[in-house]
Amino acid sequence: MELILFILLGACVGILSGYFGIGGGFVLTPILLLIGLSPIVAIATSLLYTIGTSLSGIVAHFKMKNIEFKIGLFVAVAGLVATQIAHPFVMFLEQLHIEEIVIPVFYILLAGYFSYSLLTYKEKKHEHQEGQKRAWLAPVFIGLAGGFISTTLGVGGGFIIVPLLISFLGLPPRKAVGTSLFAVFFIVIAGFITYSTSTQIDYSFAFTLIIGAIIGGQIGAHLTRIFKDTEIKRFLGILYVFTVINMILKILGFSMLGLIISLSYIGFLLIIFTLRTWKHVQKNKEQEQRGESS
Numbered sequence: 001m002e003l004i005l006f007i008l009l010g011a012c013v014g015i016l017s018g019y020f021g022i023g024g025g026f027v028l029t030p031i032l033l034l035i036g037l038s039p040i041v042a043i044a045t046s047l048l049y050t051i052g053t054s055l056s057g058i059v060a061h062f063k064m065k066n067i068e069f070k071i072g073l074f075v076a077v078a079g080l081v082a083t084q085i086a087h088p089f090v091m092f093l094e095q096l097h098i099e100e101i102v103i104p105v106f107y108i109l110l111a112g113y114f115s116y117s118l119l120t121y122k123e124k125k126h127e128h129q130e131g132q133k134r135a136w137l138a139p140v141f142i143g144l145a146g147g148f149i150s151t152t153l154g155v156g157g158g159f160i161i162v163p164l165l166i167s168f169l170g171l172p173p174r175k176a177v178g179t180s181l182f183a184v185f186f187i188v189i190a191g192f193i194t195y196s197t198s199t200q201i202d203y204s205f206a207f208t209l210i211i212g213a214i215i216g217g218q219i220g221a222h223l224t225r226i227f228k229d230t231e232i233k234r235f236l237g238i239l240y241v242f243t244v245i246n247m248i249l250k251i252l253g254f255s256m257l258g259l260i261i262s263l264s265y266i267g268f269l270l271i272i273f274t275l276r277t278w279k280h281v282q283k284n285k286e287q288e289q290r291g292e293s294s
Contacts, residue, residue, distance in 0.1 A: 003208060010049070010209035012266055014216020015273065017053040018060060019223050020236050021177030021184075022158035027239075027266070028209070030107070030246050034259040039103050040094060043152075044195040045206050047188045052210035054185035056217025058178075064225065066178030068171065071139050075179070078143025079157055079187035086148045087194045104247040106152065111240040111247070114163045118237035138168045147187050158184045162236065173229040177221075223273055226280050235269060 013027045028049055032042035061067055093102050142164045146157030158180040165176040195201075224232065242265045249258035 006208040007212040010212025011216035012270060014053050014213035015220040018057040018217040018220025021162045021180035030243060031262060034255045040199055044199040044201050047192040047195060048206045049209050049213060050188045053213040053217045054181050056214045057181040057221050058185060060218050060221030061178030061181060066174050067182050068175055068179045072179045072182035074136055074139035075143035075183035076186040078140040079147030079183060080190045082144045082147030083187060083190045083194060086152045090152055104251055107247045108244050111243040115237045115240035117167060118163055118233050157187045173232040174224050177224060226276055
């Protein structure tokens with residue numbers, strides 16, 4: 001029974017990963033913390049899981065031409081450098097025995113900022129010009145920030161890469177999602193290798209989650225075809241709001257309530273995804289029937 005539940009958990013987070021371009025660790029790490037894993041083990045497990053979700057999402061987004069490879073490479077290389085800076089920082093926090101407070105607070109501050117930026121962001125007319133030349137400095141900054149936070153918090157980095165690609169470079173959300181997953185794949189490999197040498201990981205548990213992630217990542221990526229860019233941004237912004245709530249509850253000692261809230265929002269999103277997909281399929285069937293009758 002546990003095996004099925006963990007596969008389903010992996011699949012659900014994988015759907016969100018493919019849809020939002022966040023790798024999955026952003027959603028999974030708080031859940032692992034809430035069910036009792038130590039911060040270091042939760043981070044390492046999430047990084048391994050995110051390798052699977054990113055690869056699955058990349059395959060789907062590549063087929064849909066949603067990846068800006070040049071930007072993604074700049075972000076990835078800068079992110080790889082930042083992972084090597086972040087790991088000693090996390091080990092330092094553990095030595096001081098303050099990681100239980102610092103990491104959740106870090107989550108709260110970042111999630112709060114990005115929820116605000118996504119929910120209040122307004123597009124500018126020049127931002128959707130596909131041929132516009134973009135400076136290398138912005139992708140490098142995004143990669144440094146994403147890589148550091150990826151290794152520090154056990155997230156894929158897409159947690160901040162997606163909103164920054166949208167706000168700094170003006171990428172449409174679909175391309176921001178695909179490009180983020182491409183960069184995140186390389187960043188989390190480096191981050192995981194760094195942790196795996198010093199952290200005991202339950203690989204059977206992690207790979208159970210990855211099985212579900214491979215399936216879920218494909219589904220999530222294809223969902224971006226059905227939803228509008230504004231909807232993707234809004235749902236992601238609200239996801240950050242719920243993460244802030246979860247982490248505050250954990251610090252206050254209400255971990256179970258935080259877990260229930262987190263899973264409730266994920267369940268809500270999955271219901272929305274299911275209903276919209278069904279509606280989309282029905283619409284396509286009706287169009288096919290009209291075409292055959294004419």
